[in-house]
Amino acid sequence: MRRSSSPTRDTEQVSDLFWPGDDRAGAHLSSEQLLAAMLRVEEAWLDVLVEHGVAPRVARSPLHVPLGRLPDLVVAAEQAGNPVTAMLRMIRADLDTPAETVRWLHRGLSSQDVVDTALMWLLGTAARDVRLALEQQVVTLVELALDHRDTPVVARTLTQHAVPTTFGLKVASWLSGVLDAYEDVDALVFPVQVGGAAGTMAAAVELGLDPYVARAGLASRLGLSDAPSWHTTRSAVTRVGDALVRCTDAWGRIANDVLTWSRPEIGEVGEGTGGGSSTMPHKANPVLSTLVRRAALTTPQLAATLHLAAAEQVDERADGGWHAEWAPLRDLARRTLVAGSQTTDLLAGLVVHPARMASTLERARADVHAEQRSMAGVAGHEPSGDYLGIAGGLVDDVVSRARATLEETR
Amino acid sequence: MRRSSSPTRDTEQVSDLFWPGDDRAGAHLSSEQLLAAMLRVEEAWLDVLVEHGVAPRVARSPLHVPLGRLPDLVVAAEQAGNPVTAMLRMIRADLDTPAETVRWLHRGLSSQDVVDTALMWLLGTAARDVRLALEQQVVTLVELALDHRDTPVVARTLTQHAVPTTFGLKVASWLSGVLDAYEDVDALVFPVQVGGAAGTMAAAVELGLDPYVARAGLASRLGLSDAPSWHTTRSAVTRVGDALVRCTDAWGRIANDVLTWSRPEIGEVGEGTGGGSSTMPHKANPVLSTLVRRAALTTPQLAATLHLAAAEQVDERADGGWHAEWAPLRDLARRTLVAGSQTTDLLAGLVVHPARMASTLERARADVHAEQRSMAGVAGHEPSGDYLGIAGGLVDDVVSRARATLEETR
Amino acid sequence: MRRSSSPTRDTEQVSDLFWPGDDRAGAHLSSEQLLAAMLRVEEAWLDVLVEHGVAPRVARSPLHVPLGRLPDLVVAAEQAGNPVTAMLRMIRADLDTPAETVRWLHRGLSSQDVVDTALMWLLGTAARDVRLALEQQVVTLVELALDHRDTPVVARTLTQHAVPTTFGLKVASWLSGVLDAYEDVDALVFPVQVGGAAGTMAAAVELGLDPYVARAGLASRLGLSDAPSWHTTRSAVTRVGDALVRCTDAWGRIANDVLTWSRPEIGEVGEGTGGGSSTMPHKANPVLSTLVRRAALTTPQLAATLHLAAAEQVDERADGGWHAEWAPLRDLARRTLVAGSQTTDLLAGLVVHPARMASTLERARADVHAEQRSMAGVAGHEPSGDYLGIAGGLVDDVVSRARATLEETR
């Protein structure tokens, strides 16, 4: 199986045997990446403290927790309910950490500031790769839709033959779903989180920082949006979740079509390279579609969990609603990345069988033109033509939208 | 219990004893309204046919199915899997329906066109009322946040006392969630659905219509957006679902706070009028908050079902994925309307007890200033002041955002 | 479309145009039935009070709230967060209610006792009808499996032809799912709820009742199980939810098979009577399967909501977790009843096309015997026979299980 050269492949390995294809998500939102992101947030904040003259220049030091200590960190993370306190303890206990770094590290931040900012940074990176996958798909789909703009095929409603349409229009319909998803991913905003213990930035003020400037400084260092603290207002999180599910919705629907149309009795399309069977040598299973469909069956519940977590906020830090977000966000992001990469490959390799489409349509001729005869009767003329309506024009419309979208965002 | 004068109250009664407060949603998305909306779509399409010279002027006739026949319609709706065919049969069988109306009725449309367009029209109307509720809440919350801009209260994280904050900032945090929801509801687009049997508009073309003009004409008659057919691309539906859940997320979080803070041991706020008990005369239960919280626990799963239905599209009309949308959409919209109205009343009647806040804060003084002492120590000065950071400024920022939002959209 | 003579059809009409086929659930768990059930619980409790000599004989009186007042009751129900207080107020205000009834009505019970007991009673009745539908299906499936015990057909894995099997074994696999669901529904227990304000039965004791005898008395009057109060321990509710979803899981899978195999290109089965199209006269849509599949896509999320509600219990009565159960339980029960009745009809009317099965199998002969050749090679002999393994024996095993199950429970 050929694989698209994903920008996220990495030497660092994440091995989830329960989710074939998981490696396509590379190191995105791995535990290692979370640790690295949290360290980067703390480093950037030290920069802010130094730059504003609150901490001395020597406090600025690269922060490090050896990957080998990750298992210990997971164990220790439970004590505070999140990994920040234990991570700070490890850094402070490290004899290589300068005394001024120990003194100034994390001052003015809360654990939630660090975790939320790190997650937003990781999600922003993941979303960038999701958007790239969507872009590649748009390009492929535009080509496929134009190639088959006028390829006749039967339309099916509730599984039965309906009227004629074109394969180009079927592809255009896939494309419009992908474009909708693209719009939503493209519109996402990833805000920094800087509120201190309870959102007031009291510690930052006590330290002598200009809180607004410091917050903006952290945001700009990390490429995040500046925003007032949002400790218990989780729209930023649910919007990410909803946009990612919109992607797997669009891909799941493509997968369903491919799975249906590549049944041997239908045979209108096929995956470029099918998957083998452990026991049946002739099989060429539509494995990519199967795995994409798998994702689409699981992501809506993950996004629902994010909404529940958002609704279960209380006080200035929730007693579980916050903690419930992390793993579902990771799973949702990784599954979206995997399904996106698989869909890109699926589309790139898709084999189309116009002759089979034509023969099925021909056999169904009497039925699929019944509506035409009935409409012509009402209108008082003889039925004529292929009864394709504006199929071609609709393809052109979606292609135009696709081109405008790609144009705008490049 | 005083109730806000909701614009949706209606003489037509929907009685759901399983969802106390359901009447607040008025007739929105009732079965009667769905029937009325489908009739209106068919009427508007007849107008299009007449205006474009395809059907004679006499075909234009008000369409009617007596409400008393609704139960029969529900039974008959099963035969085609949706209510349109049975509705058309009833209209055509009606001796009062002019012959030309019988002849031209529904020509060029599919059942899905009628159901989808009717639902979008109903959802657009529901969203308008949701937006009104959000606007009212914004006004109330702005006032409440400013009134208590400087009211000190303890911040709580993971249920425990953290540092001082202001009640104004707590309210501002509620407000920012409401504004996020407002933005998403305000951005919703409700597209018309006109594709005919399989999205190609072949029937419309066969009848001699200019398909683009006809589609735009139907959209404008119903106040909907013009759009290419989206039979199996359901982003319009999932976006509505996600925006509505964003509302109940925001309200659920407010409800949690009120439920927690109105516990007698805390006593910092109270619902204006509490609910009674069937057996304990002294009780004043926070009923509105309870019912809002109830909604927030159920809506995420409804929105997830919409995503699943979107992912389960196939061919030119899905074999279940389409049908699975209707009831969850109705329930999601009505529960959002009910929770919105309840939240409006909850906020309008909220009683705040600053003295109680002050005494709890005073008792916790040593603890909640521990962080301040520690920060002052690091910074090398004596701790001083209320340790409220930029609580006031953050309130002002959210209030500004609220005012700008209301300004823009009026 | 022929319809099975469901025991639940009723003159009382519930009209949900958003859920075609909803009328098949009759009046089960309608608002009217909830009111009637709550009244019956209060009557039965009055009986208990009288029988135990606590209340005078004249307190025993049929209780009545006119159906016309249901809309008022829905409105009034919001005040206490549940309908009981308002219902009691209506009964007490009724001049026909005897003074002693007014005095003794509801004494010793809480609102939650009444709602929970009424719901359990309604759910028990609904489960009985679900079980009847499952029984009918078992009978039909046994016959179908035996009729086609030796009908060859291709097995399909990941949409592709695999090896030969029999249609009887496919049916036997449906049957085993239905039997699993049957076992779970049959094992359900519906407990009475009698705890008073906080589960202690303090009011009952204060009134002079023997609390254990009174509780058992209410249970036996209503045909429910006796049980200690379970106000915030909701396993009884989630077990009902899980068993009902197990039904729609089993039916959804049957529906998927019928939808797939009745595609014109496959044509191995067909619904007895297909549904029509509003515009295409030739269509015979697999509407029952479509609607059953629809249900199976929505019920898992409803059952998940019941689990969340169970997990969100707190104190002696939850502030939303309890209220969130009612509508999902109603929807879950009604959709299960509808899907059950539809599946019964679907199976009764199923048309099987053995000739089509045979011709497809014949065409795929080389492929579907590839594994056989490979196994025979390993074993060192020539491949021989139909390669059906123990398909027949597996059918017999499931049929035996079905007969034993029906035997046991009759």
Place this chain on the structure above:
Amino acid sequence: MRRSSSPTRDTEQVSDLFWPGDDRAGAHLSSEQLLAAMLRVEEAWLDVLVEHGVAPRVARSPLHVPLGRLPDLVVAAEQAGNPVTAMLRMIRADLDTPAETVRWLHRGLSSQDVVDTALMWLLGTAARDVRLALEQQVVTLVELALDHRDTPVVARTLTQHAVPTTFGLKVASWLSGVLDAYEDVDALVFPVQVGGAAGTMAAAVELGLDPYVARAGLASRLGLSDAPSWHTTRSAVTRVGDALVRCTDAWGRIANDVLTWSRPEIGEVGEGTGGGSSTMPHKANPVLSTLVRRAALTTPQLAATLHLAAAEQVDERADGGWHAEWAPLRDLARRTLVAGSQTTDLLAGLVVHPARMASTLERARADVHAEQRSMAGVAGHEPSGDYLGIAGGLVDDVVSRARATLEETR
């Protein structure tokens, strides 16, 4: 934080920084364990082949895939959509694998047989540890309930003071939820999966095996139940899912109570050792309860995904519905194990403050006895006593049930 000596701790490390406490699940359902379980299934099947004289004795060989190849296996697993084919290829390519092992390996099984059987074996092991945790909790809760059988405390409904109760009864209510969960976990059945390519065992028969004896042989070797193949009848999976969620429901409710009652304003209980804050030295956060509550917010949606996957079965192997089960099952099992271990520790360390309970009850005296006065008035006598009803008796009843349950299952 003290930790219970969990039987599942292991040297093999799984490090999920997104789920603090994840290490408590040890190696249960890790990718390594899945690989090991699949190897064990293949080994046991080789034993069956040898024992039945189908394969020569030399075919029996320990199977091995080096852990270092796991990342490669994850990558390769995508090609067939599941890891079995790639695993077999690795074994066969290994020069140390005897030729007869290469020849006979996997003969008669399908990939699904291996994955399903391996998962059932892993889930059975996980369920055993869940049951052990529940048993420990039962023991602790029995003691706690009896210790506080007569400790008075206020009952709260909808957050407000209701009537008096005992802390023992509160604990008894927790206990009854834990016992319900215990019953469901204890009743679980873990069936072997042996069907071959399409459930008929045709390959096994072709190889000369007695299929029934072979199937039973594999089951008994692995400690699983014998059962007819269930490739697309997934009740065994959903029953596991539902039982595990019933556990987190029971624990989530306990966590909510502890979180509420350990608020400083209430102060009736406390976690033995609270979690620290990264910035506030005085904090003692109820971290275990927070993390248990977190789990309870996420598991219902995972179980719902299993139901959806069950409903989305089709043909003889589903095109996504099967694959969608694995990761949610793993997550559900691990989160249940973690939450179970955390709840065990939470209960073992729980600190109870009877004096605080007494003083709150005393302050609320007038209110919480209002119902008693009203009942006494109706009954025509003076109110007397503590108004605790049968609180003590209810404790005794649940304790008896607990003892009987432990007795039976030991």
